[in-house]
Amino acid sequence: MTGRPAPPATAVAVDTLFEVDQLLEPPRAFREQAKISDDSVYDEAERDFRGWWARQAEKLLDWVEPWHTVLDDTDAPFYRWFVGGKLNACYNCVDRHVAAGRGERVAFHWRGEKETREVTYADLYRDTQRLANVLKARGIGKGDVVAIHLPLVPEAAVAMLACARIGAPHNVVFAGFSPHALREQLVFSEARAVITADGVWRDGRAVPLKARINEHIADLDGLRTVVVLRHTGTPAEMCEGRDIWWDEAFATAPPDCPCEPLDAEHPLFTLYTSGSTAKPKVVVHSTGGYLTGVGWTTQNVFDLRPDRDVFWCTADVGWVTGHSYVIYGPLLSGATSVMFEGSPDHPHRGVWWETVERYRVTILYTAPTAINAFLGWGEEHPSRHDLSSLRLLGSVGEPLTPKAWGWYHTVIGGSRCPIVDTWWQTETGCIMITTLPGVMASKPGSAGRPLPGIHVDVVDEEGDPVRGEYGYLVIKRPWPAMLRNLHKQGDRYRQTYFGRFEEQTYLGRFEERTYYVGDSALVDEDGYFWIGGRVDDVINVGGRRFAASQVESAIASHPGVAECAAIGQRHETTGHAICGFVVLRQSLAGGPELERQLGDRVAERLGETARPARIVWTASLPKTRSGKIMRRLLRDIAEGRDLGDVSALRDPDVIDELEQAFSEQPA
Numbered sequence: 230m231t232g233r234p235a236p237p238a239t240a241v242a243v244d245t246l247f248e249v250d251q252l253l254e255p256p257r258a259f260r261e262q263a264k265i266s267d268d269s270v271y272d273e274a275e276r277d278f279r280g281w282w283a284r285q286a287e288k289l290l291d292w293v294e295p296w297h298t299v300l301d302d303t304d305a306p307f308y309r310w311f312v313g314g315k316l317n318a319c320y321n322c323v324d325r326h327v328a329a330g331r332g333e334r335v336a337f338h339w340r341g342e343k344e345t346r347e348v349t350y351a352d353l354y355r356d357t358q359r360l361a362n363v364l365k366a367r368g369i370g371k372g373d374v375v376a377i378h379l380p381l382v383p384e385a386a387v388a389m390l391a392c393a394r395i396g397a398p399h400n401v402v403f404a405g406f407s408p409h410a411l412r413e414q415l416v417f418s419e420a421r422a423v424i425t426a427d428g429v430w431r432d433g434r435a436v437p438l439k440a441r442i443n444e445h446i447a448d449l450d451g452l453r454t455v456v457v458l459r460h461t462g463t464p465a466e467m468c469e470g471r472d473i474w475w476d477e478a479f480a481t482a483p484p485d486c487p488c489e490p491l492d493a494e495h496p497l498f499t500l501y502t503s504g505s506t507a508k509p510k511v512v513v514h515s516t517g518g519y520l521t522g523v524g525w526t527t528q529n530v531f532d533l534r535p536d537r538d539v540f541w542c543t544a545d546v547g548w549v550t551g552h553s554y555v556i557y558g559p560l561l562s563g564a565t566s567v568m569f570e571g572s573p574d575h576p577h578r579g580v581w582w583e584t585v586e587r588y589r590v591t592i593l594y595t596a597p598t599a600i601n602a603f604l605g606w607g608e609e610h611p612s613r614h615d616l617s618s619l620r621l622l623g624s625v626g627e628p629l630t631p632k633a634w635g636w637y638h639t640v641i642g643g644s645r646c647p648i649v650d651t652w653w654q655t656e657t658g659c660i661m662i663t664t665l666p667g668v669m670a671s672k673p674g675s676a677g678r679p680l681p682g683i684h685v686d687v688v689d690e691e692g693d694p695v696r697g698e699y700g701y702l703v704i705k706r707p708w709p710a711m712l713r714n715l716h717k718q719g720d721r722y723r724q725t726y727f728g729r730f731e732e733q734t735y736l737g738r739f740e741e742r743t744y745y746v747g748d749s750a751l752v753d754e755d756g757y758f759w760i761g762g763r764v765d766d767v768i769n770v771g772g773r774r775f776a777a778s779q780v781e782s783a784i785a786s787h788p789g790v791a792e793c794a795a796i797g798q799r800h801e802t803t804g805h806a807i808c809g810f811v812v813l814r815q816s817l818a819g820g821p822e823l824e825r826q827l828g829d830r831v832a833e834r835l836g837e838t839a840r841p842a843r844i845v846w847t848a849s850l851p852k853t854r855s856g857k858i859m860r861r862l863l864r865d866i867a868e869g870r871d872l873g874d875v876s877a878l879r880d881p882d883v884i885d886e887l888e889q890a891f892s893e894q895p896a
């Protein structure tokens with residue numbers, strides 16, 4: 230931070246270096262018990278990806294009617310999977326487990342900010358029916374969009390499943406979004422109902438939710454129903470005829486509501502992408518294909534055993550990770566999960582580890598932003614807890630640097646847990662690139678290889694495969710869980726995702742329409758994928774191109790660094806000059822000596838060209854509400870531009886701090 234004294238010379242040297250720079254085979258004990266322990270699955274899927282996915286869909290899900298066509302590509306890129314098949318997502322996630330006698334199994338160990346609750350599959354069965362009846366009584370049915378604006382409470386799962394039960398696509402709007410953002414989404418999706426709460430807990434304080442949104446939804450004519458959950462006890466004015474309290478509605482709702490059989494292609498939900506880059510898009514996901522992709526990955530990437538494991542995906546239901554790996558994946562597998570409301574540092578910095586210990590969590594799935602924060606706070610917090618129940622760790626959302634990987638592996642995983650670094654997007658619906666943990670060695674810093682049935686490549690401007698250097702990540706074949714469209718923006722869907730390499734398809738060089746990811750990536754000699762970050766974040770110094778993640782991994786390899794972001798600042802002669810924004814581990818401070826050390830690390834790994842022209846010490850980085858670093862904003866700060874739309878930021882105060890740090894710390 231600005232004005233901090235230089236660190237004592239020993240402060241860095243005594244620290245532990247966690248970076249792991251090698252291929253790590255899955256531990257034998259893990260491999261021996263793994264659900265998938267030989268790699269023939271890759272060849273099997275490769276021989277006939279349609280047939281392979283069809284077999285998975287059959288195994289994973291209960292269908293009311295079978296499909297007649299596995300994949301219809303006649304209107305590509307508007308692909309359709311399992312055409313003619315009928316099923317219901319809620320039936321697959323709830324009813325069938327109860328029918329099989331597993332109603333008493335805990336679906337969620339919920340740790341709320343103020344209370345805890347065990348929610349069984351039987352509870353979900355009872356409550357989804359009641360809520361579905363509440364919605365039906367208000368005239369909401371198949372095809373009507375229902376917005377869900379709730380904190381991470383079990384009722385969020387009930388709300389999503391109740392919608393799925395009657396075929397009303399849900400559109401979850403993260404409870405931390407502004408009333409303005411909620412309104413925008415309600416208008417765009419033409420939502421008929423909102424399910425929300427009186428308030429949310431934020432680090433022990435009740436923050437009003439319903440009262441804040443009231444004036445923003447008052448004039449929405451199409452919005453006929455607002456169901457309000459009592460959560461914080463915060464007073465909220467109710468609009469007569471439109472608003473109902475959840476508990477009052479439940480008291481009179483009939484208990485039985487059958488599941489509506491729906492086409493495999495029926496939209497299960499729509500969801501805004503996180504918006505760390507361009508204008509937000511509203512992604513539409515299907516029922517049959519989405520559940521197939523999510524089911525397969527939940528059970529095999531996480532090696533999940535529903536009768537033994539306790540799974541904890543720390544994401545909020547406001548993001549796709551919450552949809553796929555808090556709700557649909559675990560529930561359709563009949564698993565027991567932890568659901569945790571609140572921040573990782575409230576009421577103390579050890580609360581996650583206390584939670585792992587309390588519920589004997591076996592599989593933990595989180596994001597680099599959290600891992601980096603814990604790394605910065607130090608080992609003393611996890612070390613106070615018994616983490617021996619953990620057997621597998623996962624990461625998603627941003628590149629996990631080799632150092633963060635090593636820390637996660639050693640401090641959290643006790644050096645015995647494989648780590649799955651999973652690459653995917655809101656659009657892909659489910660995990661696409663990772664290491665199957667019983668089969669494949671990990672390379673810290675690399676996400677691994679495309680999963681069976683997924684055909685991913687890295688290509689250059691012309692669409693030719695590139696090896697050993699960064700290029701454009703593309704997906705060359707459709708997959709079941711892929712988005713089906715952008716809500717009301719079919720042209721934008723076609724353009725954004727399939728326009729980039731259209732010519733190559735017409736020339737017959739690609740077998741199918743090729744999906745443009747928007748990330749840069751490198752494939753190494755072992756076929757492992759290294760994700761470089763968004764294409765917009767590529768840095769170009771004197772004609773040499775660097776992925777942000779390359780520079781960041783090198784800076785982060787220093788033991789004193791907790792987290793960092795690298796950007797290319799426009800430069801007259803070289804194109805870009807690299808600027809690193811660095812957050813140090815607790816109790817350390819930046820200075821010229823440390824700056825030199827960081828520069829040396831980058832130069833050693835990537836060459837002198839990549840040596841940062843400037844290091845800026847900061848206490849935090851600008852992040853979206855889902856935890857992604859907004860590098861665009863850092864470029865704007867560095868280049869003195871107007872910051873434009875910053876509504877995606879979790880903590881807007883960080884801007885002042887960064888601007889000040891940038892101007893006060895000379896280059």
Ligand code: PRX
Binds near residue numbers: 503629654748
């Ligand atoms: O840039 C990639 C990054 O996150 C983007 C997708 O973000 P979103 O749609 O919000 O979904 C996040 C949760 C799936 C990707 O385009 N990303 C995601 N996972 C990884 C990643 N970058 C590197 N490594 C990952 N494991």
